Amino acid sequence: MDLTQIAQLLDQTLSPDGHVVRTSTEALDRLSSLPQFPFALLSIAAGGQNQGQRVAASTYLKNFARRNIEVSHGSSSRVSQEFKSQLMRTLLQAEASVLKVLVEAFRIIVVAEFVKQNSWPELVPDLRSAIQSSNVLSNGASSELSTINTLTVLHALVRPFQYFLNPKVAKEPVPPQLELIAKEILAPLLTVFHHLVEKARANHGRKDLETEKILLLICKCLYFAVRSYMPSAVAPLLSSFCHDLIFILGSLSLDHGDTSEDEYLLRLKTGKRALLIFCSLTTRHRKYCDKLMQDIINCVLKIVKCSSNISKLDFLSERIVSLAFDAISHVLETGPGWRLVSPHFSFLLESAILPALMLNEKDMSEWEDDPEEYIRKNLPSELEEISGWREDLFTARKSAINLLGVVSMSKGPPTVSSNNGSSASSKRKKGEKNKKNNQRSIGELLVLPYLSKFPIPSDATASDPKILKDYFGFLMAYGGLQDFLKEQKPAFTTTLVNTRVLPLYSLSFCPPYLVAAASWVLGELASCLPEEMSADIYSSLLKALAMPDKADTSCYPVRVAAAGAIAGLLENEYLPPEWLPLLQVVISRIGNEDEENIILFQLLNSIVEAGNENTAIHIPHIISSLVDVISKSIHPSVEPWPHVVVRGFEALAVMAQSWENFMLEEVEQNDSSEKKASGQGAIARALSALLQQAWLTVPLEAEASPPASCIDHSSTLLRSIILSVTGSSVIVELKLSELLLVWADMISDWHAWEESEDMAVFDCIKEVVSLHSKYGLESFIVRQIPPAPAPPVPQRSIFEAISVFVSEAILQYPSATWRAFSCVHILLHVPKYSSETEGVRLSLAAVFCRAAFSHLKGVRSKPPSLWKPLLLAIASCYLCHPDTVEAILEKEGDGGFATWASAMAFACTHSSEAGLSAKSEIKLMVMTLLKMTERLLGVGNPSGGLLRDCFTSLIKTSIQLKELDEEMEEEENDEESEDYDNDDEDEDDDEIEIDDEESESEHEETEEQFLERYAQAASALENGTVEEGDAEDQEVEIELGGLEEADEQKMVLSLIEGYHHVLIKGQALSPELVSSFINAFPDSTSFFHQYM
Secondary structure (H helix, E strand, O other): OOOOHHHHHHHOOOOOOOHHHHHHHHHHHHHOOOOHHHHHHHHHHOOOOOOHHHHHHHHHHHHHHHHOOOOOOOOOOOHHHHHHHHHHHHHOOHHHHHHHHHHHHEEEEEHHHHHHOOOOOHHHHHHOOOOOOOOOOOOOOEEEEEEEHHHHHHHHHOOOOOOOOOOOOOOOOHHEEEEHHHHHHHHHHHHHHHHHHHHHHHHOOOOOHHHHHHHHHHHHHHHOOEEEEOOOHHHHHHHHHHHHHHHHHHOOOOOOOOOHHHHHHHHHHHHHHHHHHHHHHHHOOOHHHHHHHHHHHHHHHHHHHHHHHHOOOOOOHHHHHHHHHHHHHHOOOOOOOOEEEEEEEEHHHHHHHHHHOOHHHHHHHHHHOOHHHHHHHHHOOOOOOOOOOOHHHHHHHHHHHHHHHHHHHHHHOOOOOHHHHHOOOOOOOHHHHHHHHEEEEEEEHHHHHHOOOOOOOOOOOOOOHHHHHHHHHHHHOOOOOOHHHHHHHHHHHHHHHHHOOHHHHHOOOOOOOHHHHHHHHHHHHHHHHHHHHHHHHHHHHHHHHHOOOOOOOOOHHHHHHHHHHHHHHHHOOOOOOOOOOHOOOOOHHOOOOOOHHHHHHHHHHHHHHHHHHHHEEEEEHHHHHHHHHHOOOOOOOOOOOHHEEEEEEEHHHHHHHHHHHHHHHHHHHHOOOHHHHHHHHHHHHHHHHHHHHHHHHOOOOOOOOOOOHHHHHHHHHHHHHOOOOOOOOHHHHHOOOHHHHHHHHHHHOOOOOHHOOOOOOHHHHHHHHHHHHHHOOOOOOOOOOOOOOOOOOOOOOOHHHHHHHHHHHHHHOOOHHHHHHHHHHHHHOOOOOOOOOHHHHHHHHHHHHHHHHHHHHHHHOOHHHOOHHHHHHHHHHHHHHHHHHHHHHHHHHHHHHHHHHHHHHHHOOHHHHHHHOOHHHHHHHHHHHHHHHHHHHOOOOOOHHHHHHHHHHHHHHHHHHHHHHHHHHHHHHHHHHHHHHHHHHHHHHHHHHHHHHHHHHOOOOOOHHHHHHHHHHHHHHHHHHOOOOOHHOOOOOOOHHHHOOOOOHHHHHHHHHHHHHHHHHHOOOOHHHHHHHHHHHHHHHHHHHHOO
């Protein structure tokens, strides 16, 4: 293979010219099929002409490995031993920039070959030898192998073992591969680690860069090794290793360390990794570290003292303080935790926790310069879209709040008799729970008395910097006490909030920092606030929500904190006494600033969802106001839409759905007044105007089309407009036909599917078809050829565009299976087709049939319940055009028509497995089997197995349908008496339900039960027993349109009467089946006299 050519192509991938990059990448892709291609990439990565070329070769090799190496059980190895050996040699000698990329390719191969298949026996011995003979560890002998490189490879090798590998096993043993790594490499490395620490201790603070890198890499490897498992070779060495980590942590100078030095920065990273190891040991492997906990506590107590200077610490130093707080929390939650930590409670509270919570200079600077970051770190709520995995959000303040919550809930060891004291103090027995509940907690004994020392600001003292900083910390502390306050009497919390939080809102001037913190506290305490405080709390939060900016200080964080608090209260069903003032404040604020609008839209969603009928009556006015605001930010030619528009559409969709639910309730109560009808009309006009601006005002340019933003929410709005239609004139007034044409075109070309979130499209399709059935829509089934001067080319109709979307959903989106197939039935059977439009239905049936049968072939090996929607979809197509469907199925292969017919017969004879239960499903089966039997009789082979199966299934399904009809009739007759009985039983049910809730609250899931439950769920996922789509989708009755009027019972009897001499005599029916059919249909007795 020509290395020069590949090297040139790799150089071209670094070109700033996009066309050159694409061309060279395509050329490399063509060459990648050659067997020597990966070897060539390795050669260039090791000895390329320049660093850019070497990194490019490494990058392409990483992507090549990701594309071509399968990570699966049972498959044979696809990577040659020769390549693996060359890769190892290259890694051990590569420069840092190449190693960083190339090790990712190595990790992909390790997962596939070593972790999944355990098929690389030379790997561990070879790596052990390389580490031993590397430059730092070779006892003075010169070596070309870099110790840093060998440990980087080890790090990539151990990393996959940080998580459990087999989730189907509740108590998974340590994998043999990890045991081997621990025995051969990690255990000896811990001895090396100890010697390096001793060397660092002897240097009296002087640090060597290479030594610090080695210490960090060994710590990382050990962290991944013990994060989930505990290798047997590592356990005996933990004591020495942890004491070495304690020395490293003790060597950190968090207050005045120079992080600009690479050596000290590496030492900080090693310290951070040490604390992560301590947290893993205390939570996952306590029995191995019980004797070490005292030393760990003594170590981390020294670290948390640095919280008093938290504003002066850099990010990494603060993260170490945060992890030190976390380590104390983890230890305190263990059996011996109380004994170890309780002597230090006062110190922690006064010298570590409260200093971390107090307002500092960094907070004030961030408030003004980056308010979003300040809110994310200090005032988090459900309204904030943040990732739980962002490490920069794990601040010392959050960890201190969490520790304060754990401390406040501590109650000490159980009080027991002396002769049983030793065993009872170390084990938490069920019988001791009530005794422990009678003890006073540390929150009551220490935390609250200490917090009460801080005076609440008054008008005279609110501007005092010390009072401001101290009381901010006091409020932050209250935010961590929700679990403690839940255990107190309501009057306790009432007094606390009335005397220590709410008075801040009444001050003539209160610093916004305190108001924001107070609002956040109210949101955090939502689960334990007494009902009688509702009016005062909402009144205070509304003041904060409407607080304008001060002359020199922004109040944006105050308003966001208030919005988050209100959302938290509503989430916990803590409702306001009046809804209108809340709605008025929110609506009045929307439209001021885009970022604030996004928060307010989310809050509005929460209000409407929680308020139900209390807010629904205001929805027409709210929607009209919001449409005016949103329309100002819509630019039809801009794609994607601004975030504020997206959030606005989401809020409108929530309100439209809430209004629909409200109207349904009113109809059930026969209370559909003119006022509500006018409200529906106002909503429809406002939403139509908005969609017209978004979709129908696109500049008249060639190929121009509206942006496909907010498809799901737009579909909800469009459906709301359709539901308001009361006549053809309304369709014209609202420009529904024009809107539907645009919408249908958008969904047909839409490929940005978001799985289960985007289901409103299917609901809208159903309403569109229903609307056409009632009033007739222009350009629905066939679209007229446009008049001159436009080209005489027919465009897609609404119907055809919808069909493209549905067929794509069938093939591409498993989560939409049920809803997509419900639309198949509606599109084929609900519209009325004329002779001119029947051709459209024929082509539609063909498209749906191909898509469904393709999907069916993919799930043939899965449970029959997954076949049902596919079988029913093909059945609908078959009833429309049986000749076409039979031809398509035969052409598709894999048994074709016989495969589908056999699957139909199986589903009918095993209805419990297939999940056939709804009347519409069974009726569709009967109609299809009837058609199939008629056509098979026409072939003239009465003794054929397929005819026998179809006729037998037809008999069984007809019996099932008749029995279901009788059951439904009996249920209707029994409803009144059941309702009466249920009224009498309501009180008893309530009492039972309360008892059940109490018993559930007392029973806490153990770790073993948790792991067992998740193991069962993992097994179900792998075995394919979890069905596609939501369960609620599967319970929806399918709509059969004109087929609903068909008398299938009469048709079945007519078929038997006409062909009983062939069907009865030619088939071997069981006497039990015949008897059941005669009982269901007595008129058929004469046809089965030979079985009597």
